[in-house]
Amino acid sequence: MxxxxxxxxxxxxxxxxxxxxxxxxxxxxxxxxxxxxxxxxxxxxxxxxxxxxxxxxxxxxxxxxxxxxxxxxxxxxxxxxxxxxxxxxxxxxxxxxxxxxxxxxxxxxxxxxxxxxxLSTELYENALFNFDLQDESIDQGVFPDIFNLNDNSPQSDFAPSFYRDQLLFTSARNLDSKKTYEPSGESYLDIFVARLNIKGDIVATRPFRGIPNFDYHQGTPYFSEELDMVFYIRSNEENGNLVFDENGKNALSVGATDRSGNFRFLLKDLSTSFYYPFYDSASGKLYFAANFDDSLGGTDLYYVYTNNGLIMSSPVNLGPRINTPGNEIAPYIFEGSLYFASDVFYGLGGMDNYKSEILEDNVYSIPVNLGKGLNSEHDDFGFILKNYQENSLIGYFASNRPGGKGNDDLYGFIIQEKPGIKTFTLNGSVLNLKTNERIPAAEIRLFNQEGKIIKEEKTDEKGMFRIEIPWQETITIQATKNRHSIFSDTYTGDALSQIQNTSYNMGIVSIDDLVEEAEDQTVLKLNKFYFEKGQSKITPAIAVELDKVVDAVSRFPQMQLRIESHTDSRGGSSTNFRISQNRADAIKDYLESNGVSSSNILYSIGYGEDKLLNDCTNGVFCLDTFHKKNERQLIVVLNYDLLF
Known part of the structure; x- marks a missing residue:
């Protein structure tokens, strides 16, 4: 079929x-x-x-x-x-x-x-990403040696599933106990089991007797070792007769048979067909494909929460990152990766096998086509994979590609690592370091080792982002926004793998959070600090404030500064001028010794008592508080209006 x-x-x-x-x-x-x-x-x-x-x-x-x-x-x-x-x-x-x-x-x-x-945003992104992956310059990953299984029949054989040390699958091969299904001209589908030999091929194929006999369709099995239960689909039937909805449709339900051979329906709707159940023991979710009215195309992937296989929730659509206007079937999870088949337009042929990383609950990376070999110009679907001997992996899928024995044939492969094109996925946010709030519409850029931009995205309205590219050995990550600083860091090899598994948060600063207006000019925003009387030594308290200048210049390297030092009127004017100049120079020396380039500091000027802010001049009695107002240090941003 x-x-x-x-x-x-x-x-x-x-x-x-x-x-x-x-x-x-x-x-x-x-x-x-x-x-x-x-x-x-x-x-x-x-x-x-x-x-x-x-x-x-x-x-x-x-x-x-x-x-x-x-x-x-x-x-x-x-x-x-x-x-x-x-x-x-x-x-x-x-x-x-x-x-x-x-x-x-x-x-x-x-x-x-x-x-x-x-097109939805997700579908458009999926298409562009998979178009890029089809570029021959991209490392296409591992190409396994694929073999046609010897026990394939002239009829349809598909939907493989691991069953202890054997293989279950669905077949339309003729059985005396089965009638002919008119639309296909083949027998009603049934589930078969075969032994696996040392080469991964199947032998001794026979009808599977671990489920009750049934006259109509039953297929696409999944065996849960944890529950010791077989999940599968079967035609809707009561008392040995097919059951139809008001439009004359006989749909497919999902049921399960336990170790004692007892069958029960799990998902049944006379107007909805269910396909390819898969039970994930880690989450207790039962995944399946169905053609519900709310599907995004033909058949979509869903899951329900279960308690030891008993349905405990309504179906949840996997969403537009996975489901498309086409048909999605055959969900299968292995080591945090969701495998499934889709006939979406950006594939290689009809149905293609895809892989998507499960990032968090019902959040997935862009599905990646598994590439030529595991996919063809024809239908390829029902991909499964598990650990095998000598640190290898063994897998199976079905295809109607030329050269097979029947309509759909089962194919196998043994491989050393997970198949598919390796990608780099980054999830996180961009934060304002001053307020710790997320920044919407911040620009994210990824650069390769040669400094070429690979990908550009913007954070969403919540300041979050997710970005994915074909794997690179070295990637530079940048984040910025207009009138903000630039975050930049470079990662290589294992470090890239590590940051994929965490929420990656980048901090940037708005220039407007760093400056203020003072004395008709733009200055860096610092807490007021004082030198000891008659001294120009940088104390720890002063260093705390000057470190803010170092940080500001590191974030805005184009800043051009003027350092101004002012004293009050107490003492001789020439002495005050000398002290203020020494203080301005001391500030400059500290900044330069802590990484600020001399090209950033255009001037360091001591004004002495020339620019008093009040009437506390020579010979005028003033409280110390008012004298202190005149003693000040300013870091003026000379090119503020030109920075952006």
């Missing part, structure tokens, strides 16, 4: 039911009966009499696709798109797939650059 049948035809309609539905044309009836060639002929006849509805035009386009006529499908989609540029997401994906097949990926990129407003 082709994968498209798994997704769209895993249910039955009563014969003639569609014809009985009011308002449906003959073309509609043929389409819903999967008779796509006849549906096309009928729709073309109906077009000569009156224009097709939008839905009928979509049916016509999809019918061409089902028959592999990408040229006519693309033409039909584009004609409809010109009339109504807001296509349903599922059909938008199909149109882009057709453009890719008939005109090449460059045409898809051009379309996105001119019409991407209809």
């Amino acid at each position: 082709k994968l498209k049948h798994l997704i769209f035809c895993f249910y039955l309609f009563f014969s003639g039911l569609a014809a009985a539905q009011e308002g449906m044309s003959k073309g509609d009836v043929l389409f819903f009966e999967y008779r796509y060639k006849s549906a096309i002929q009928e729709y073309l006849k109906e077009m000569r009499k009156q224009p097709l509805t939008v839905q009928q035009y979509l049916n016509l386009s999809e019918s061409y696709l089902k028959l592999g006529d990408h040229e006519r499908a693309t033409k039909a989609y584009l004609e409809l798109y010109k009339k109504d540029s807001v296509l349903p997401g599922y059909h938008l994906n199909k149109m882009l797939l057709g453009i890719r097949q008939t005109r090449g990926m460059d045409s898809v990129k051009v379309f996105l650059s001119t019409g991407s407003s209809s």
Whole structure:
């Protein structure tokens, strides 16, 4: 059974039911009966009499696709798109797939650059990122030697799952106990088990007897060793008969069989089909694919919380970072990575295998195509992986690529490290160091070893960011904003891996938090400090304030400063001038000895008592408080208006 049948035809309609539905044309009836060639002929006849509805035009386009006529499908989609540029997401994906097949990926990129407003931000980012990864200059990661399993049948074999030291999988191979499923012409699906030999191949394939016998579809198993339970899908049935919803649809439910052979339904809805259950023992979540009404495209990935396999919550959609306008199926988690399959337009073929890192609860990195080999121009799906002998990994998946034994075949591989293109992901925030508040719209830049910008992003309204690029051995990370300082740090090798696993926070400072107006000029904001009487020695208290100047210049290296020192009127004027100059020079020496370049300090001037701020001149009695007002040190920013 082709994968498209798994997704769209895993249910039955009563014969003639569609014809009985009011308002449906003959073309509609043929389409819903999967008779796509006849549906096309009928729709073309109906077009000569009156224009097709939008839905009928979509049916016509999809019918061409089902028959592999990408040229006519693309033409039909584009004609409809010109009339109504807001296509349903599922059909938008199909149109882009057709453009890719008939005109090449460059045409898809051009379309996105001119019409991407209809795509979600996540989908657009996913597409651009995976386009970049297809660049041959990018390290494509590990390419395993892939082998076709010997026990594949002429029918469909897919959905592998580890079962202790054996392999479970789904097959349409004929069994005397199974009827024929009319839409595919093959037997109703069933679950089989096979032993694994030392080379990772399967032998001694036989029907799996760990679940109750069933006359209709059952498949896509997952065995939980922790619960000693098999999760799988099966047709909705009661008392040995299929159960249909009001539209004549027999959908697929998710159930589980325990070690004693007892079966119970877990997820069942007569109008919704469920696929590929996967139980994550670490979180207690049961993942699955389903075609709910709120899906972002065709089939989306969801999870529910469980208590030892019992459903404890409503389904949660994995969101637009994972789910697309296409179909997503076959979730599988291994060592913090979520693997799944999708037929989204930016893949290599039909269904492709992808990997996304689980960053936190229901937060994921950009899904990365696993690349050629594990993916092809055809359908590749149902990827699984586990640790194997001698520090290696063994994995399996299904594909209908040429050279197989049947419709869908099982393939295996043994590999030394996790497959897929290695990426660098950074999550965190940009903070104002003065207020410790996050800064929205701050600019994030990543540079490679040659100083070329690899990626640019901005923090969101909460001052948070997430950025992802193909792996580089050396990366410089920068953060800044207009009228703010620049944060910059460089990481290499293991240090890059370490910062991926933490919240990476970068601190910057606004120039406006560092300066103030004083005496009609812009000065650095410092607490007032005093030298000892008649002295110019830098005390620890003075050093604390001058270190703020060092920090300010390190953050704004273009600052040009003038150091001003003033005394009060007590003492001789020439003595006061000398003391103030000594103090200005002492400040300059301290700054330069602590990293401030001499090019940043244009002047150091002692004014003595020439610029008093009050009437406390020679011969005038003043309290010490008023004299103290005249004794001051100013660090003037000469080029403040030119810095930005």
